[in-house]
Each structure stands twice: as structure tokens, then as C-alpha cells.
Amino acid sequence: MNLMMILEMAAGAMGERVAFQNGADRLTYQQLFDAAGALAASLDDGRTKHLAMLDISTLALPIGVFGASWAGVPFAPLNYRLTDPELDALIAQLNPGRLLTDSARAARLGPRLAATGDGDYVEVGTREAMLATVRGEDARPRETPWSMDPDDTAILLFTSGTTGAPKAAVLRQKHLVSYVLGTVEFMGADENDASLTCVPPYHVAGMAAIASSVYSGRRVVQLASFTPETWLETARREQVTHAFVVPTMMARIVDALAGQADAGLPCLRAISYGGGKMPLTVIEKAMKLFPNTDFTNAYGLTETSSTIALLGPADHRAAFASADEKIRKRLVSVGQPLPTVELEIRDVESGDRVAPGEHGLIHVRGEQVSGEYRGKGSQLDAEGWFNTRDGGYLDEGGFLFLEGRMDDVIVRGGENMSPGEIEDVLLTHAAVIDACVVGVPDEQWGEAVAAVVVLSPKAQATPSELQQWVKDRLRSSRTPERIEFWSELPYNETGKLLRRKVREALRENG
Amino acid sequence: MAVYKAGMRLKSAVCSSQIMMVVAPARDVKLTCGGAPVVELSAAEGAGASIDPGHKQGTQMGKRYTNAAGDIEILCTKPGEGGLAVDGEMLVVKGAKPLPSSD
CATH class of the missing domain: 2.30.38.10 (Luciferase; Domain 3)
Structure with missing residues (x-):
């Protein structure tokens, strides 16, 4: 099994279809196949054992994923928001290997890596040079076919490390190919389907989207830097039919559409979301603004090759309409x-x-x-x-x-309680638009329950009112002993709530 | 008869079908396409033998095929006119309920 087999099938059956698009630049399935072969040939230098990519989403990304699979070297997308020392720690794990990045970073990182000078081999190249080579006149595919060993490593993804030092999750060919074969219908997309992706490459949803889209035959429109305005404008211009967003993106899109009755994107048939918790108010507003769009919530982890559970469109509508x-x-x-x-x-x-x-x-x-x-x-x-x-x-x-x-479980006087349960109750209060519950050190109980709440700009609530609200619905031990009001909660760029930051701030505020 | 491994690529000896073994049975089986034993993908072209009329249900690109016992699963990577069978049992398309796109 190999991701390349998926691309080979797509190139064979729909080679002229556009596979990936970035701005005006496009790659058809056949061009992607050829470019992957050319990159694989260049990786065949006898010493490159990893292909790392430190970059935003560009056409080099799918070429990198498939080219690495053809060459049989793990592909490692790196988080471009990391600091240099953080990157050094990751790159050390990808040695010997090749690192592709933009020209500004290449100029900075190249000498930095060379300076370690202990015989290590991490060659730094630019995305632009790689693209020019593999799409050039002289590009030739790797002669050796790709391995079909299901146990070959396809992708190394460094987990976000919200709880500790980043570690590399190993996704083997069999995991990704099984995920695709089990969840996607080959060529299931219509010729004009287009999918807008704005998740960063180092997120598992970004990697899964590449494999899934190729197998379904959908055109992927890459949007490297998200703003609600560019997202809406791109969706309209490219007649996008499918999109994946993280909850914070959905919240910002909904905000940008405030005052409008409808998003005005009739082509957009489906929005899927995941990567963090979607506030009820946001999804309700989104369903009103996109009345003809199917919503799907996906839950998955890096270690599970993305999605393992789904709340589909019919479930969304049934829940939305129910009085129960x-x-x-x-x-x-x-x-x-x-x-x-x-x-x-x-x-x-x-x-x-x-x-x-x-x-x-x-x-x-x-x-x-x-x-x-x-x-x-x-x-x-x-x-x-x-x-x-x-x-x-x-x-x-x-x-x-x-x-x-x-x-994140709070242990209060020997009783385990999960923040999510308390947050869900807080979020049902009409004045609350977001909530984060954490444990704070407490002399008597070991930990005490504390909540940070974001109130709707038009609404008001007192701490005692919210405490009573929770007490009426859960047992009293779960009632937050302390409630603070913030204007917003800290999220990372992929929509994950940073509880650590909330805990730290509460500790400092005493 | 042969023992197969997951990930193996094979082809029909009598039609254009190509397949990949997704789940290989842990036993010695006779896997045929169009009535003739399948061969390695890299094997030379067959001698022009024809499809057994009883094995003409065809293979469809991207479909997965399985047996009643469910211990074999085969992906069609290139379609053809012959049908797949294991020890004489015709394989059927593995019914998959289409899922909404999640990524």
C-alpha cells in the first residue's frame, strides 16, 4: 500500500482534472503525478532519509507528500510558527534529511544548520527551486516503482505539545490508505467540485485532506493565510463546494457576516469542521447564515489518521430542529x-x-x-x-x-471531574458565549473548580447567578468556586483552547 | 494456490483488471479474475486466453471486493471485464455507506 497508488489511480482516471490550485497556479492530477515522480528521483541520493517541509500551503505541499511516498522517505510537515530553538529540536529528529522552506527561511536556517558542523546532514532547499525543478522540461520520474510495503512510514506529524515536549506521531502507509479507502468513494466528486482548505500543512486534517481529495477527484483550492474576508471572497470566486474550518475560523466568518441574512454562497454545499470545540452559539448562527449548506463535525486525532467520528448533516438538522x-x-x-x-x-x-x-x-x-x-x-x-x-x-x-x-481533569477532594461537562452547562446560559473551566490549586481540596467566562456583549450575568445555574444542573462539588469574566479565551491557530494559559493567568491573578 | 500479502499488486491474466490486496487471507487460496489465476503486476502479458463466460461480472475502478467470510478484501485499481473469485466463490462489492466529507 502506498499513497502513490491513490494518486496513480486518480491520474489514470482523471488526469486532466485540476488537483490543486494556489491563486492562479494549478496542477492537474497528471502533473501532480509527474512532479511527485521527479521529486522522488531527486530524493534518491542515497542519503536523504526524511523530507521535511517548513512552509505554508503551496503546490509544493502535495508534491512533497506524494514524492516522499514514492521515494519511501517519511514526509514531515513542520509548524512555521515555532521559534528557531523549537525548530532545531524537531529538525534534529529528521536527520539525515532534506528541508524545504521559503527562500527567507532557507537563508536563515541554512547557515544555522551548517554551523552545527558535526557531520550531520540536513540539506536546506527552497520551495521555489524544488517547484522549478520538478515542473521543468528536464524533469524525469524516479525509475524505481514505489514500495507497496504497508508498514513504510508515510508521514511524521509532530503533535502540538499542549501538554509536553512535541513528539512525532508515526503514520504508516497502511493507516492513511485504510482511512482513504474506508471513508472516500473513488472519483466520488463531480467534475466541478472544489474544496477550500485553510488548515496548516502540519495539522493532521491538512494531510488527510490531501489524500481524501485526490481519491475523490476534487479540486483543492489552497488558502495559505486565513482571514474571514479572504475566505468568503475565495469561496465566491472559485465557486467552492466544500470547505473545512476549525471552530475559531467559523466563529470569525460568522462575525464577519453579522447583520447579513445569508452568506450568499449558494455553491457551498458542505462545510466540515473539527480540531476543537465548536461553541453552540457559533454553529447555530452558521446554520442560519448557510441555510443550504450541509454541516459535518469531525472528531479525530493525529494518532488516528484524522477523523474517527462524525456528526453528519442530517444529525445537525435533526438536533437543530428538535424541541427535545x-x-x-x-x-x-x-x-x-x-x-x-x-x-x-x-x-x-x-x-x-x-x-x-x-x-x-x-x-x-x-x-x-x-x-x-x-x-x-x-x-x-x-x-x-x-x-x-x-x-x-x-x-x-x-x-x-x-x-x-x-x-485537564480536575481532581477536587478525590473526585474526578471533567471541565467539559461544566463548560457545557455554562454554555447553555443565554448570556454565556464561551467558557473554560480549569482546576486551580486549593489548600483544602487539592484543586478547586474555576471558570473563565466570556459574556455576550449585549448580556449580563453575575458570578453568583452562574454558580447557581451550574448548581441547579450538576452536583454542588462541580460548581465553580471562582468565576472570572474575560473578553475572549486563548486559542491556538488551529482552534485548540489553551487551558494551560488560562490556568497560568488564574494562578497569577491569585 | 498462493498465499498473498496486504499491499501486493496483481493483475488479471485474461482482461485489463488490476488489483491490490487490502486484506489478505491467512491461508492458501486460489484467486482468479475472469476464471484464470491472477498474476504479478510485473508479469508478461498473457497468451491471449479468454475470459471464462461464468466469470464475466467485471471489476470496477476504486471498488473493494470481498467474500462471504470477510477475510479477503481487494481493491480494483484498473477495471476489466473479468470477475474476481476466491476458491471459486465470486467476490462481491463491499457495500460502503457514503460518508459526508470530513476533511
């Missing part, structure tokens, strides 16, 4: 597991599978689940299950509700 509070609540669930994936909730302490409605840790098993880190080996248990360390529960209908990372 239980059904309506599903709008903030992540839906049901993919048919190709098994998912269960296990008790935090005993590890036993729990009944619907009971809280625990989400475990998952399936062909796409890697659960492996470089240097640490597989984290799967003997039966192949991966502990996501995400807390959650399943409702009676099998809908999955997330409750945050295990590492």
Missing part, C-alpha cells in the same frame, strides 16, 4: 464513530467499559489507528485499542460527547 433537549444537545456532540472504527468508553480507574451516559476515557481501534510515536513505539494495547486520553461519554443513541483531555 437530549436531541438538541447532540449539536455539540461529535456524532457517531465511523463504520470502519470501533469506539468505547472505559472507566478512568478500572479500565472497564462503561454504560451509555457514564463518563470515561475514549478508546478506539481500527485500521487507520496508528497510536505510535517515534522512539516510543506503539501505544496500542494487546487487543489493538488506543487510549486517546480524551474524556467523554456516549448518549443512548451512541452519540459521542467530548469532555476534554485526561490531563
